[in-house]
Each structure stands twice: as C-alpha cells, then as structure tokens.
Amino acid sequence: MPLLHISLRAGKPEAYRQAIFDGLYRAMRETFNVPEDDQFMAATEHEAANFRYGASYLGVARSDDLVFIQITANDTRTLDQKKALFRRIAELLGDKPGLRPEDVFVSLVEVAKENWSLGNGVAHYA
Incomplete structure (x- = not known):
C-alpha cells in the first residue's frame, strides 16, 4: 500500500502530471x-523560490525539471525489488512525460x- 508524494516546479500541464502518476503506478505494479x-x-x-536542489550533488546534473518522489511503503521488499523500482520509474518517466x-x-x-x-479507523494490515 504505497503512498506517494510528488513535488515539482509549478507550470507543467495536467497531462504531464498525469503521466507521472501513470508511470509511477505502472512501475509499482511491475x-x-x-x-x-x-x-x-x-x-x-x-x-521557483520554494523549490531548491543540489544541481550537481553526487555528480548528477539536475535541471529545473527535477521531480522529487517520496514513496512510503511496507518494509517487505527486497533490495533487488527496490533497485528494480528505481530503475523502472526512471525508464517510464523518461518515456512519458519525457523526464x-x-x-x-x-x-x-x-x-x-x-x-x-486506510479508512474507517481500522488497522488494515495489523
């Protein structure tokens, strides 16, 4: 039951944001x-004044199109699954919306x- 928070610079069209949602969901499913x-x-x-990042931290050349994606998820995935998720997110968001x-x-x-x-005051996974 992942919960995702996506942060990006203002000004992108709705289709761009929806493509991010779609790509993230597909990557998590896969x-x-x-x-x-x-x-x-x-x-x-x-x-812009409320969005700051290291433009070259750890040798990664970031641009103003940077998207922060925070995923909160159960602690049940393997290291290989995590690596596959990160890789697949980058691939899918590269296709659409072109990140x-x-x-x-x-x-x-x-x-x-x-x-x-997840609702009704119930601890659904406890």
Whole structure:
C-alpha cells in the first residue's frame, strides 16, 4: 500500500502530471507487486523560490525539471525489488512525460505494516 508524494516546479500541464502518476503506478505494479487500484498519490507544485536542489550533488546534473518522489511503503521488499523500482520509474518517466533520468529523485520510506489505516479507523494490515 504505497503512498506517494510528488513535488515539482509549478507550470507543467495536467497531462504531464498525469503521466507521472501513470508511470509511477505502472512501475509499482511491475516491481513491487502493488495490487490493482492501489493508487494513493498527491502532487504538489512549487514556485521557483520554494523549490531548491543540489544541481550537481553526487555528480548528477539536475535541471529545473527535477521531480522529487517520496514513496512510503511496507518494509517487505527486497533490495533487488527496490533497485528494480528505481530503475523502472526512471525508464517510464523518461518515456512519458519525457523526464531525464537525472531529474528523477526517489526516496523510499519504509514502515511496518501495522502502521497503516486506510479508512474507517481500522488497522488494515495489523
């Protein structure tokens, strides 16, 4: 049950943002075994003054098209699954909406399964 927060610079069209959602969902389905319709994502746009990044940190040449993707997910995936997810996200977002791999920044936050309530005040995975 991943929860995704996407942050990007303001000004991209709706189709661009929807392509990011679609690519992320597909990557999670293919690499993290996410069930059908398990889509919980929010995108936040930021003006230039409110969006800062290291343009060359760790030798990666980033641009103003940089997208921050924070994924909160159960701590049940293997290292190979995580690597496959990161790689697949970069590939799919390269296809649509055309992001360079250097501009795809992913952070995975892992939590215990019992730390979720998906509605109705129920601990669904506990």
